[in-house]
């Protein structure tokens with residue numbers, strides 16, 4: 208079956224020096240934990256020192272965004288080739304903060320997804336509805352469009368390397384978690400959508416994370432749901448104790 212997958216999205220927190228010190232503590236705290244894939248996704252300047260600190264640990268390195276071109280005159284951007292060169296394994300794409308604050312569209316996110324596969328990076332595609340979309344009863348329609356447009360042109364072989372993260376926007380950083388039943392309903396719907404795109408066998412292999420105020424107190428009930436395979440953790444991934452408790456609670 209699917210191995211649980213817990214990823215920490217640090218957002219714009221931790222300097223490179225803080226980040227390296229943090230992961231050294233995290234490695235120690237997680238050293239006896241098996242049966243779960245763990246990744247940390249620091250900001251770009253911290254990727255290299257974190258990669259060095261992670262060496263010979265089983266914690267993987269992820270990035271939070273990237274451009275889709277290999278290189279070029281794109282001031283301020285970071286390319287998939289650069290991430291690959293550092294040894295990044297996962298890249299978060301389409302996070303709701305990128306969509307809301309930086310104008311990322313499904314079309315742009317789709318270009319990034321395809322570039323990630325080209326460069327051997329495993330994308331974590333984030334989808335999720337806003338509060339007003341949930342209140343209008345259009346959650347599934349919104350999420351279906353994000354999944355279908357985000358994955359346009361992706362092959363079933365590539366899709367096996369994909370992770371989906373269902374992150375209801377209203378649950379991010381608010382302390383309000385979706386109920387396990389509500390999260391399961393959308394995650395199961397996402398898997399149906401993936402099955403219609405890539406076939407049932409491939410869809411059954413793709414991990415779907417829940418994200419939005421995940422904490423040590425709610426990880427177990429979320430993981431008990433059949434279509435929730437892990438978590439994309441924001442705030443609670445910034446402290447060794449809470450992130451460790453979430454990782455341990457996921458297995």
Ligand SMILES: O=C(CO)COP(=O)(O)O
Nearest residue numbers: 216379380419420441442
């Ligand atoms: O956006 C998130 C992870 O990508 C979730 O953030 P919080 O866990 O802080 O709600």
